[in-house]
Amino acid sequence: GQYLNRELLKNEVGRIGLTVGKTELNDLVQGDxxxxxxxxxxxxxxxxxxxxxQLNGFISQVGTLPPGHEAHAQWDALLQSVMDEQLSTKYTNLINNSIYVTALEANEEYSQRNKLANFEYVLLDYESVPDSSVTLSDQDYKAYYNENKGVFKNEEETRNLEYVVFDASPTAQDTARVRTTIEELKAQLAESTTDSLFAAVNSDTKYPYIFRKQGEFSPALDTLVFRAPVGTTVGPVLTNGRFEIAKIIDTKVGPDSVKASHILxxxxxxxxxxxxxAKADSIKGLIEKGESFAALAVQFSVxxxxKINGGELGTFARGMMVPAFENAAFDAKKGDVVVANSQFGIHIIKVEDQIGSSRVVKAAVIDKQINSGKETMNAAYxxxxxxxxxxxxxxxxxxxxxxxxSVLKADNITAMETMLMGTEVPRELVRWAFEADKGDVSDKIYESETKYVVARVTGIREKGQLPLEAVKSEIE
Structure with missing residues (x-):
């Protein structure tokens, strides 16, 4: 259905000349x-x-990758989807704005709505007729099928499955186990003298070790972090299925965003x-003596x-650059030229401007996902x-x-399906279903992160016109 809608829309907007321009697309992607x-x-x-x-980082990353890389295809598909949505909106608005109701039509509508009549009627309630009292003949099926052949076409080959899911989601005991672990880590973090290293080693999520504004920690942790004094360890709090703790390392008032240029x-x-x-220090010295930063960027930056814009990076907020670069740019003052090392190389950074100011906090954050323990997994398996x-x-x-x-059923699944009736299933299971015959039981127990699935193929529908026998149950 979605593919058909897109093709129909493409034909219509092409016929009337509707487009999404480059400036418009850029605004939809990177605008306010x-x-x-x-x-x-x-x-x-x-x-x-x-x-x-994240968006700017991904765009920058895609720009450095070769044309055939998978990330290019993902980005192009997302842009196409954004354009399709915008074209649909513009087309709908065009239709809506073209509809005009005259005074005569409005008066007629009002008159019709306010006419009253008395009448008697008999209701034939089809729902009250038991299915068992109605017998459809082969001729009935055939007649309906022939009249609606267009409905019974498969755009691609599909499968029908029945399957059983054995859930191994975390139990209350698993939650208690992970809470005990995070409490132990909290005590160790409080005593640690290498906070950032301890957090990096022990946290499931590797949080950047940077200053952050209020609202940039998880909601449950945010309030605690900004209320606690430096040196305090707070938590645990529960956020999205994980426990979090944090040790407040430093706090200060700093800029909200920075405008900067760099030479890499x-x-x-x-x-x-x-x-x-040594070369970076030499270039920094030239800049401080009055040499043009832009010219040096064009000459030396990789x-x-x-570099084509003289090294200009524009204005960026906290969290938009890698930690080492961000720390250098936000810790410097307007007009400073500083050198910083990151995973991309050595940066000579010129701070053009610093905008706004807010209290910011640097914290070592550790989280632990509430996962299913061996006992839970074994019981389900x-x-x-x-x-x-x-x-x-x-x-x-x-x-x-x-x-x-319970046996669940999923009909008309495609080869690229990852969800069955709202349940995420292993891709290998779907791949097996398209290699199996009708009636086959799955060749093994398929496993996802917290589920075990066993399935059976109950139907195969080839691409194209479906035979009457395959759609009889739908006609009923």
Missing amino acids: NPSMQIQQAFRNPQTGQFDRG LNPATEGGMDKAK DEGS NKATQFFGALNKNNFQEVATQQGV
């Missing part, structure tokens, strides 16, 4: 109010809010880190994206094994009833 698709694709997992830093040197092409550092071991091609439902498990 980006498309919801962009906002959803680049969300901060901690705050749930749109993260412009690659130690690998400069003869090593020491030579690259950042192809910014044992049930799946017991079920799987009793199956043959003809007793799927019977065994499920005997063992008290």
Whole structure:
């Protein structure tokens, strides 16, 4: 349906000349109010809010990758989806704005709505007629099928499955186990003298060790972090299925955003880190003596994206640059030229301007995902094994009833499906279904992060016109 709608829309907008221009697309992607698709694709997992830093980082990364790289295809697909959505909106607005109701039509509508009449009627309630009292003949099926052949076409080959899911999601005992672990880590973090290293080693999520404004920590942790004094360890708090703790390392008032330019040197092409550092110091000295930063950027920088603009990076907020670069740019003062090392190389940074000011906090954050323990996983797997071991091609439902498990059904699944009736399933299971024959039981127990799945193929629908026998149940 979505593919058909897109093709129909493409034909219509092409016929009337509707387009999405480059400036318009840029505004939808990087403007003040980006498309919801962009906002959803680049969300901060901690705050749930749109993260412009993630977006800019991804765009920069894509620009450095070769044309055939998978990231290019992903980005192109997202841009196409944004354009399709915008074209649909423009087309709908065009239709809505073209509808005009005359005074005569309005008066007629009002008159019709306010006419009253008395009448008697008899209701034939089809829902009250038991299905068992109605018998459809082969001729009835055939007549309906012939009249609606266009409905019974498969755009691509599909499968029907019945399957059983054995859930191994974390239990209350698993939650208690992880809480004990995070409490132990809290005590150790409080005593640690190498806070950032301790957090990096022990946290499931590797949080950047940078100053952050209020609202940039997870909501539950944010309030605690900004209320506690330096040196305090706070938490644990529960956020999105994980426990978090934090140790407040430092706090200060700093700029909200920075406008900067940079020159990037690659130690690998400069003869090593020491030579690259010496060259960076030399370039910094030239800038401080009055040499043009822009000219030096064009001459020396290996950042192809910014050197053509004299090294200009524009204005960026906290969280948009890698930690080492961000710390250098935000800790400096307006007009300063500083040198910083990052995973990309050595940066000579010129701070053009600093905008706004807010209290910021640097904290060492550790989180632990509430995961399923071995006992939970084994219990679910044992049930799946017991079920799987009793199956043959003809007793799927019977065994499920005997063992008290529910059989779920998923019809018309495609080869690229990852969800069955809202349940995420392993891709290998779907791949198997498209290699199996009707009636086959899955060749093994398929495993996802917290689920074990056993399935059986109940139907195969080839691409193209479906035969009458394959759609009889739908006609009923």
